[in-house]
Amino acid sequence: MIFEPEVEMMDRDELVELQSARLREMVSRVYQRVPFMRARLDDIGVKPSDIRGVSDLWRLPITRKSDLRDTYPFGLFAKDKSDLLRIHASSGTTGKPTVVGYTSADLEVFGKVCARALAGGGAQPGMLLHNAYGYGLFTGGLGLHQGGETLGMVVVPVSTGMTERQVKLIMDFGAEVLCCTPSYALTIALEFAKQGIAPGEIPLRYALVGAEPWTETMRAEIDSRLGLRTVNIYGLSEIIGPGVSFECTEERHGSHINEDHFLAEIVDPETGALLPDGEEGVLVITTLTKEALPLIRYWTGDVTSLDRAKCSCGRTLARMAMVKGRTDDMLIVKGINVYPSQIEAAFGGVRGLSPYYRLLVDRSGTLDQLEVEAELSEEVFREVTADFLSDEIIEADQLLRQIREDAQQAIRENVGISARVTLLEPQRLPRSDGGKAQRVVDKRKVLVS
Numbered sequence: 001m002i003f004e005p006e007v008e009m010m011d012r013d014e015l016v017e018l019q020s021a022r023l024r025e026m027v028s029r030v031y032q033r034v035p036f037m038r039a040r041l042d043d044i045g046v047k048p049s050d051i052r053g054v055s056d057l058w059r060l061p062i063t064r065k066s067d068l069r070d071t072y073p074f075g076l077f078a079k080d081k082s083d084l085l086r087i088h089a090s091s092g093t094t095g096k097p098t099v100v101g102y103t104s105a106d107l108e109v110f111g112k113v114c115a116r117a118l119a120g121g122g123a124q125p126g127m128l129l130h131n132a133y134g135y136g137l138f139t140g141g142l143g144l145h146q147g148g149e150t151l152g153m154v155v156v157p158v159s160t161g162m163t164e165r166q167v168k169l170i171m172d173f174g175a176e177v178l179c180c181t182p183s184y185a186l187t188i189a190l191e192f193a194k195q196g197i198a199p200g201e202i203p204l205r206y207a208l209v210g211a212e213p214w215t216e217t218m219r220a221e222i223d224s225r226l227g228l229r230t231v232n233i234y235g236l237s238e239i240i241g242p243g244v245s246f247e248c249t250e251e252r253h254g255s256h257i258n259e260d261h262f263l264a265e266i267v268d269p270e271t272g273a274l275l276p277d278g279e280e281g282v283l284v285i286t287t288l289t290k291e292a293l294p295l296i297r298y299w300t301g302d303v304t305s306l307d308r309a310k311c312s313c314g315r316t317l318a319r320m321a322m323v324k325g326r327t328d329d330m331l332i333v334k335g336i337n338v339y340p341s342q343i344e345a346a347f348g349g350v351r352g353l354s355p356y357y358r359l360l361v362d363r364s365g366t367l368d369q370l371e372v373e374a375e376l377s378e379e380v381f382r383e384v385t386a387d388f389l390s391d392e393i394i395e396a397d398q399l400l401r402q403i404r405e406d407a408q409q410a411i412r413e414n415v416g417i418s419a420r421v422t423l424l425e426p427q428r429l430p431r432s433d434g435g436k437a438q439r440v441v442d443k444r445k446v447l448v449s
């Protein structure tokens with residue numbers, strides 16, 4: 001189902017015209033109302049009248065997360081605080097949180113883009129949405145809540161945590177659609193298995209997951225363990241929250257960007273130069289309709305590529321590839337760029353591993369060392385334990401050696417780096433409350449010259 005076919009299937013020339021008109025209006029509004037941005041545009045000698053359309057986007061300066069922090073809390077807002085209906089903020093574990101605001105019109109857009117995403121993921125009016133995203137300052141919970149209501153769904157605002165209860169409510173209420181982070185979807189799946197409920201008995205039919213990078217390996221796991229179809233939903237609070245882009249169930253190959261509201265570019269992470277479609281770089285987004293916090297060319301830090309070919313679902317909205325990682329999550333080990341998701345993708349081809357892993361980077365002398373801790377799958381762990389119990393220690397040992405060698409070879413082949421793999425029993429790595437896994441521990445000390 002397509003929630004707003006008149007825009008989601010719009011002719012691309014018409015779409016660019018709409019984007020250009022909205023961009024002109026947005027830039028002049030920001031210039032008038034946000035002194036910080038006016039000063040920045042004056043500095044580089046750009047006037048709002050210089051921006052005639054999308055093709056002039058490159059003239060505008062990049063906005064970064066640090067600009068939001070430097071103007072904390074409301075310095076980039078284009079509306080008075082009293083004109084807002086809601087404020088969200090990042091958790092801000094270090095330093096100042098990032099604060100975002102919404103007017104009534106912004107909230108309406110938020111609800112609609114999340115409704116488009118839910119519809120793209122298979123949801124329909126009347127279906128029951130089990131929303132296990134965190135409610136609170138984080139945009140995930142309330143965003144999809146409103147999206148579900150906008151689409152006409154029955155929303156259960158269960159939020160995250162207390163996994164046993166999640167399973168009970170899904171079964172008792174007959175939830176058909178699940179929303180949460182991909183790692184929490186797997187945590188819920190494990191709880192179903194623990195309670196002896198088979199995938200075929202679970203009423204869920206569709207899952208929309210996001211808010212952290214994930215891979216096709218995890219998709220296959222979630223699909224088979226919960227017996228449903230999983231699609232990606234992408235967003236970030238600075239732009240609006242979830243609903244910036246979403247996958248359709250037809251293709252599940254790239255997330256359709258809601259381009260009538262969010263203008264996307266891919267730029268070179270080093271030079272900032274615009275990259276052509278298909279090439280990988282950093283996603284930069286300009287909000288076209290946001291009233292409270294309009295952002296010009298916001299550097300998301302997410303590494304992806306764009307595809308503007310028409311999709312088999314009928315949508316003409318451009319698709320962005322699954323986010324490979326964030327420029328700030330990227331590790332440089334022995335001079336090689338390593339994204340945690342590459343390790344996960346490499347492990348996808350190794351029998352016996354679960355999608356939970358952790359990278360430990362250390363330095364011995366001047367040499368970087370990469371260790372990867374990987375959890376065994378439940379099945380293989382049971383097999384190994386059974387071997388040990390029946391005194392077939394050699395068989396168990398051989399199996400574990402084989403998995404470790406396969407994992408190390410997969411990393412060498414896929415990432416181009418040698419790493420030591422340590423196998424762990426299932427459930428051994430720490431999980432945070434929302435199931436969001438900590439993927440990297442960098443123990444290298446900064447060398448003082």
Ligand SMILES: [Zn+2]
Nearest residue numbers: 248251311313
């Ligand atoms: Zn599609």
